[in-house]
Amino acid sequence: MSQIQDPLTRSETIKAAFKQIFHVWRPHRNSLFLGCVFSLIALALGLALMSFAGEKIALTAMGIVMISSALLKLLGGGRLLMRYIERLYTHNVMFKAIADLRVWFFSTLSKGAAAGLGFRHSGDILSRLVSDIETLDGLYLRIILPFLGAIVTFLVLLIGIGMINLPLAISIAALYAVAGFVCPFLSAIITRKRGKTLIEGIARLRIGVFDFVQGLREIRAFGVGDRVSAHLQTIEGQLFRQHYLQAKNIAGISFITFLCGQVAILLILLAALNMVFHDIRTTHIVFCLFLTITAFEGTLPLTKAGGLAGQIMNAATRVVGVNKGQIGYNNPDGKLEAPIQTHxxxxxxxxxxxxxxxxxxxxxxxxxxxxxxxxxxxxxxxxxxxxxxxxxxxxxxxxxxxxxxxxxxxxxxxxxxxxxxxxxxxxxxxxxxxxxxxxxxxxxxxxxxxxxxxxxxxxxxxxxxxxxxxxxxxxxxxxxxxxxxxxxxxxxxxxxxxxxxxxxxxxxxxxxxxxxxxxxxxxxxxxxxxxxxxxxxxxxxxxxxxxxxxxxxxxxxxxxx
Missing domain, CATH: 3.40.50.300 (P-loop containing nucleotide triphosphate hydrolases)
Structure with a gap:
């Protein structure tokens, strides 16, 4: 396993790791950007649909029809179509990007493997190739896309509700900032160290299982199957314990996220009672309520994504650092062709x-x-x-x-x-x-x-x-x-x-x-x-x-x- 580094060195290592990953993904940059556009369009249609649907309900209840059902059908159909296109397109792009990363990983590994894998375990290499690279799938799908959406949602809340009542808009936007940005950031900090433990725990389990399978004949010959199985169960139990503790931490922060959403709804209900925030029309109250509920629904996945960030950071350093410690790996290659003479x-x-x-x-x-x-x-x-x-x-x-x-x-x-x-x-x-x-x-x-x-x-x-x-x-x-x-x-x-x-x-x-x-x-x-x-x-x-x-x-x- 990699040795513990001081914070500055570790920060630089993580930065260099992501720089290398984005360099590998560079041929897909236009497709990744287009996936972001599709995701934001789908989000905007969803926010518009729920907001206008709430306002139509309020107007209908008052006997007024200002928003046609055709518009809602258009928004609903558009959201459904864009959500399908966005999911299909972004997952397809990410599949190709991850495939390129695996090719890069294998190519990089081969540069240092002509004399063997050095002092590394085959199970650890397998874990980097499979689990760690699969974890990096979440970098785009579960972190970049959702947080871009969170930024857009924050602006929509601030502008959309601000046109109705600025103090209410600032209050709800502040609560959203806590739920959508502060809580995920806290989740990432709290789970960062445990994310490293989880990644290394998965690798340790793979190493043990790989060793068990390869040495099965000797294990049976010496009659130590129970002892080896108990050892693997201990490693597995430690891994499950770390998963449980991480889930517990994320659940605690998710509660804060949920609480922020409930407080935001309470503020709108107070406005409806003409308390704290005054002189807001009924239709606007319903508009704000539906918009707020829709916006805060997306904050819980953000907190979970923050918890995943620790694993992603450690997975990135493990994937990019596949040849770390291999003597001569980072030395620049020569430019001249080998001569005809071969003494x-x-x-x-x-x-x-x-x-x-x-x-x-x-x-x-x-x-x-x-x-x-x-x-x-x-x-x-x-x-x-x-x-x-x-x-x-x-x-x-x-x-x-x-x-x-x-x-x-x-x-x-x-x-x-x-x-x-x-x-x-x-x-x-x-x-x-x-x-x-x-x-x-x-x-x-x-x-x-x-x-x-x-x-x-x-x-x-x-x-x-x-x-x-x-x-x-x-x-x-x-x-x-x-x-x-x-x-x-x-x-x-x-x-x-x-x-x-x-x-x-x-x-x-x-x-x-x-x-x-x-x-x-x-x-x-x-x-x-x-x-x-x-x-x-x-x-x-x-x-x-x-x-x-x-x-x-x-x-x-x-x-x-």
Whole structure:
């Protein structure tokens, strides 16, 4: 979870978050504005309908007909039509805007995920992608639109009743200001901290459920299902408690809102009795009464919207801050294209994931010549995979330089660098799709012959040909319909398909048995003779064909062997 910030920093963070969200929504600004116009027109028609209907009732009771039924029918039909158009249009616009925000979120997340999701929980990422972004739906529909309507309603009360009796108009407008602006503001302040707790509580529950589902086999094996279920129920109970407390606070403020409306009606009744406010015609009294009742009906949702504001603010910071804390995420990308030459050099490079974590590398110096086959060997957790993240420009060193073809990596665009490097991670994912679609991730415009060539180089073409549907065979989630060795070979074929001159293999035989592991490296020995191959492993099998071995020591200094 994010750490608590001082008020000034937190205020700036929230401001920056909303600025980014509105930037993402910028292509929809005209549609969002038009939705506001539709909403205000529907509101105006509703206020006019109720006001004139009240006045017509009063005039009819007095035997006078000054307002035709045709006008009321026109206002009623117009309000119904505009309310339908407004709801349909604004929700459709918001659906598109939220869809764009999810695309932006996924795109932003991917920039920091090439080396994994770092130190974050998958359940937390899922919560940001689903719950937090859904919460932001209320920013436009439940806050912006209603408060714009509240401003218009306040002016209508002040002007409409002011033309009849100015002191009465000021009194009712003041009460409306308390109910429509002050109470929602108080609701937002009171529930702001609890909104953060609610958002994080939902994320914590998702993390727990996600972990429970993924570890279900181990939970059953160790017979701890009851204990884990009790833990989830505790988290759920805490979340419900926070929901209850927030609802209780909002209910208390809603009572003040309701009271303001009742006092406003009381003032009009006093005017009807010629008390406090004098010399107001009966028809005007009814006009003011209907207008006031209609206006104050919209204040209760405003108070609830104020309570939602705390959750929206925290959801905004969580969505925009998806890569917060990811080293190098905010560093500006280079402008130059990667050079044709692909020799790699680390010069006095220092790197740590965060200030509170130990240095991974200090003054690292290493040269990998173009076309060499090298191995980076060391125990788990010592920082081997970090090299892949550095080469792919997912993270950047705190000091020193990384050169590609003699050019500083920081001066090169990330896209051009990644076109030079094909990466096979230790947790390469096979999508729940066909073999063909999984391969095309490596090269979307690959031909049928290129797909089979890549499969042949990975020594899995015969296996795919033997399958009933060939390239169109469905792999299932995570490639469960094929063996682990076959899955790694398909992943290798996808990597080879890119034709990148540098091939980085990060623990490529993870999860394979000894025989399959040897077969994999024997296949690797036969391919990519014109490529630079960087093999990242925690031990060597003895069958790898290598030009050089770099071994990571406990001091994180690399020595050549």
């Amino acid at each position: 790699i050099e680390f010069q006095n490079m220092c790197f740590q994931w965060s200030k509170d974590r130990p240095w991974v590398y200090q003054d690292l110096n290493m040269i990998i010549n173009q076309g060499e086959r090298v191995a980076i060997v060391g125990p788990s957790g010592i920082g081997k995979s970090t090299l892949a993240a550095l080469l792919l420009k997912v993270v950047t060193p705190q000091s020193g330089r990384i050169l590609l073809g003699g050019k500083d990596l920081s001066d090169l665009s990330a896209d051009s660098v990644r076109k030079k490097i094909a990466w096979l991670s230790q947790k390469t994912h096979l999508f729940d799709d066909t073999i063909r679609e999984n391969l095309l991730l490596g090269k979307p415009d690959a031909t049928e012959n290129e797909l089979w060539q890549a499969l042949s180089e990975a020594a899995v073409a015969d296996v795919v040909r033997a399958m009933p549907d060939g390239l169109d065979t469905w792999l299932g989630e995570g490639g469960v319909k094929i063996s682990g060795g076959q899955g790694r070979r398909v992943a290798l074929a996808r990597t080879l398909l890119s034709k990148a001159p540098i091939l980085v293999l990060d623990e490529p035989t993870t999860g394979l048995d000894a025989d399959t592991e040897k077969e994999f490296f024997q296949i690797l020995n036969q391919i990519g003779s014109d490529r630079t191959i960087i093999l990242i492993v925690h031990r060597l099998t003895g069958v790898e064909k290598l030009d050089k071995v770099w071994r990571l020591s406990d001091s994180h200094i690399i020595s050549e062997k």
